[in-house]
Amino acid sequence: MVHPVFENLPTTIFEEMSGLARELGAINLGQGFPDDAGPEPVRARAAEALMTGSNQYPPMRGLPELRRAVAQHYRLSQGLDLDESEITVTSGATEALAAAFFSLISPGDEVVLFQPLYDAYLPLIRRAGGVPRLVRLEPPHWRFDRAMLEAAFTPRTRMVVLNSPLNPAGTVVPDEDLALLAEFCVAHDAIAVCDEVWEAVTFDGRRHRSLMDLPGMRERTVKIGSAGKLFGMTGWKVGFLCAAPPLTRALAAAHQFLTFTTPPNLQAAVAWGLDHHRDWFTAMPAGLQASRDRLSAGLVAAGFAVLPSAGTYFLNIDLRASGLTLNDRDFCLRLVREHGVAAIPVSAFYAETPVQHIARLCFAKSDQTLDEAVARMARARQALERQDA
Secondary structure, rough: OOHHHHHOOOOOHHHHHHHHHHHHOEEEEEOOOOOOOOOOHHHHHHHHHHHHHHOOOOOOOOOHHHHHHHHHHHHHHOOOOOOHEEEEEEEEEHHHHHHHHHHHHHOOOOOEEEEOOOHHHHHHHHOOEEEEEEOOOOOOOOOOOOHHHHHHHHOOOEEEEEEEEEEEEEEEOHHHHHHHHHHHHHHHOEEEEOOOOOOEEEOOOOOOOHHOOOOOOOOOEEEEEEEEHEEEEEEEEEEEEEHOOOOOOOOHHHHOOOOOOHHHHHHHHHHHHHHHHHOOHHHHHHHHHHHHHHHHHHHHHHOOOOOOOOOOEEEEEOOOOOOOEEEEEEHHHHHHHHHHHHHHHHHHOOOOOOOOOOOEEOOOOOOOHHHHHHHHHHHHHHHHHHHHH
């Protein structure tokens, strides 16, 4: 018999829209991956390590040089004082999330989550026996307040899951909101699992701050990072779990029975990149900011209402404010089938009472791709307006 958590799970919206893009030859601004191959020196290091290094099991917790490099990277980029003994390397951030949920949630524990949310959270938490408590964020600011947290936290709250920068909203949680959440975590003795895979992709001079950095949070935070997002190579699936020793012991215990380890050549290349290719962490967000601005300007000129994007690969259009009456799913299906551009309906990121007038677009693409997508979307908007008239 199939476990009830997985029995009726649909295909993810990302696979659905990417499948349609492949089938129809559409421009894929849906699934979040860059057009380019990633930094050549880091890829070359992976190839070299594959041919000349060990291809046998690396240590379960990760190569020592990578764990040291991760700790040093977070020291330089975020001012965090992490030791390599507090780092566990995983096969991507989703595996890191699974290890955190399976090792730290007991049946009946309540878990506070913010929707819109990554679609892996709920099935993993429910499979661990957790009980989700959802906080609904809304555009255009996507922020929570004290009243929302008071309604979500209870004496049974064991964990809170925070994604910042937030996909799909493209927001970076401000310091005052982090401080409020830290206050609730401390008061309720809750563990914070912080999905920070987009931490290096922030714009307009913003700097990511981890919840781990706030008073009272160092010993109760699990920080999750992703080399695939750091270096724009989403298929590499090298993730990081960062936590104080008592939490790390539990996380590593779960990790050893999930994937156990991660390809050693990729680990070696990521370690080299973190240590020796640091210019990337200035050049990469600058390039993506230019792409964000290019797509945003084109969409505004085409008559779309574009929401701000402070981080991630994504920006959103407000269909209602753009004068369109379709809900987001119907809009995205017609956009890909009739006009050749794949996007993601943000309602797919909600488990309850979804916002249904926002569509997400990925701007981590070449200028040529973005310009052609804008031209097609301009024609799509004109066609939809004529049909609504």
